[in-house]
Every structure is written in structure tokens, then in C-alpha cells.
Amino acid sequence: MSLEKPYKDIPGTTIFDADMSRQGYHLNQFCMSLMKADNRARFKADERAYLDEWPMTEDQKLAVMARDLNRCIALGGNIYFLAKIGATDGKSFQQMAGSMTGMSEEEYRNMMVKGGRSVEGNRYTGEKK
């Protein structure tokens, strides 16, 4: 018997459940290490060398270096942990969230000012807008 996961058909959304957490453990713990200034400096000086200290998969390391947050999330990253990379880069939470939507920073900000992304057409995968 497998667990019921009714959230699998929500478009553009990855729920950070136990399975994702298991896959992303080292990726997220790497992110957590960036809360220390010394570690941030070492990471910035040589990203590849710093990442190689962690038992992460090659795909996870490449996704981090590309700052591809959607890919990081697909590989088990959680946004609150990934935010530490953004903080290291001097990015705001809005810049990070926006980077995952395919919109420019300005387009995303304007969408939020106008009331945000509508839920209509965004509840189920394949739903007609």
C-alpha cells in the first residue's frame, strides 16, 4: 500500500514531503551551512570545491551552480533552505520566487501588485484556463 498523495496534480507545485526530504537531505543541509558567514565566503570563493564537500548528487550540485531553483526543488530542495543561497547572493525572497515562474522580475512584481496569480485555471494539471 502506498500513501495517498492528492497534491500530485497541482500544476507548478512540488510538495516537500518525506520522499522529497529524503532525496534533498544533503542539498538542504548544504543550504543551511550558508547561515554562517565563513561558509558563505568559502562557497563564494569556489562554489564547486565547497559543494564537493557535501555528499550531494552531481545533478544537485549543477542545479545549485546554475541557480536553477525549479531544478533544485525537483531534486529535493525546499524553498526555505534554498533561500539561504538567495541570501548569499543578495536576492530577496520575491526575486527568488519570481525566478521560478518564467517571468521577469518586473513582470512578477507587477502581477503581485495587481493581486497575484489567480487560482482560476491553476488548481489541477491540464485544467482549462
Place this chain on the structure above:
Amino acid sequence: MARISASVYTSHIPAVGAALDLGKTAEPYWQPVFQGYEFSKQWLKEQKPDVIFLVYNDHANAFSLDIIPTFAIGTAPEFAVADEGWGPRPVPKVIGHPKLAGHIAQSVIQDDFDLTIVNKMDVDHGLTVPMSLMCGQPQAWPCPVIPFAVNVVQYPAPSGRRCFMLGKAIRKAIETYDEPLNVEIWGTGGMSHQLQGPRAGLINKEWDTAFLDRLIADPEGLSTMPHIDYVREAGSEGIELVMWLIARGAMSDVNGGKPPTVRHRFYHVPASNTAVGHLILENN
């Protein structure tokens, strides 16, 4: 005996804290957000609570993936302000109330809720942003705070029903404490928002409005709403709203008393990626 005089509900958006810390509250983007809390700041000054029991979630600051407690009560004499990666917020440290917190832990665990007891913990924006919104920028916070952290980072968060029943157990614990303390309980987080993936930026005003209506008038019914409804309708991070049900479960009307008075209600979109919701309910 101690008593719960009121409950406060508010979003805890980090950008709101940053706007306050950087002196941006009068900017057109932020002004409507802070305007919504002007009444609340005055109200809190007049209420003079002795202790605030503050329900919030940690955002990968005090807790990494090494330990993920579903419910964690802070029993320390004080709590430092976390450095979340941008440096610690320039706000006062949080003074706890170890004696009441210990009493609540003992009572609530005996009532079948298995709390994690935390004697050392930094507190992040989940706790400090509500304090800033309700208190402004004082040199010291006006009273001790008991931090109560709920896991909403790794799915599943506790169910709404579980949170509501826990609120009742917390009320019972507070009412059996021997000192005559005026205690407020705050539930924080929400409202609709999604911070990840191509659906980031989701806001659902209609759903949020209905949530506020039901939280006031039908909290028992609201508590049975399944997680999937929160996630689908209010975004993957909208699930934080289950924390509001802990505060609501501690109010008089759902424990045999009179309905509360709605002292303040506020809603605004956006603050960064999120809908801001705020409510003050007073017990009668």
C-alpha cells in the same frame, strides 16, 4: 488563576520586517500594510498582556532537517533573534516565561499532545514580524513571550483538527496556572501564498475572505478542512494557516463560553509574495 483574554491572528511575512527595519513603512507600497496595524498597536498597549503565547513556524533557521518537531514549546528564559542569512533583525531579544511554559508543557502532554520541549532556540521572522507589527519598534518587547513552533515546512503539517484540539488543551493548561496572568494567544502565518515553482505568486482573496469569516463564526467546521484544500486553493505555503486554529481553539466560545468580540479585521494584497490577513478576537 491565569486567563486568556484575547487572540490575535496575523501573517508573518519577512519582507514586512525588512520594510520596517529599513524605514520604508511610509512608502506607497508598504503604507497600506502598516496602516492595517495602527489600531492593533494601540489596542495592545491598552490590553497590557502579561504573557503572549505565540504560535508560529520556524523557516529552516532553528531547525534544519536534522530534527523536525511537529510541535515545539520554548521553555527558555530568553531567545536570541536568528540570523536567517541576511543578518539578525535589529529587534529586541525575546524574553520567555519558563515557569508558565513548563506548566503548559506538562499539562498539554498529559492531555495526549506530545510536545517537544526546547530549552535553547533562536527565533526567526515567524515570531519577530508579528511582534513588530503589533508593538512597533520598542527598545524591549512589552511582555514575555512563549514561542510555540509548528512544523509546516515538511509536509504534512499537523491537521487543522489536531491544531484546534491542541488549542483547547493549551487553554485548559493556562486556566490551571496559579498566578493571575493576562495571557494572549497569537496564531501567525498565511494567508494565501506560494513561494515555489511556476505557480509561485498565487493569491486567492475569495478563499482568504471565507477563511476569515469561518474562523470567526465556524471554527469547529473550519478545523475539519483537509490539507489538500489549503494547498490547492491557498498555495503550498498557505498551509501555514492551520496555526491560526491553535489560537482559535483556545478561545472561550469553543470551550463552553460566550462568542468573542471581533475587535479588528484587516486584509491586504500584496506584501511581497503574500496576502496579509489580520484579526483580533476578544473573549467575553
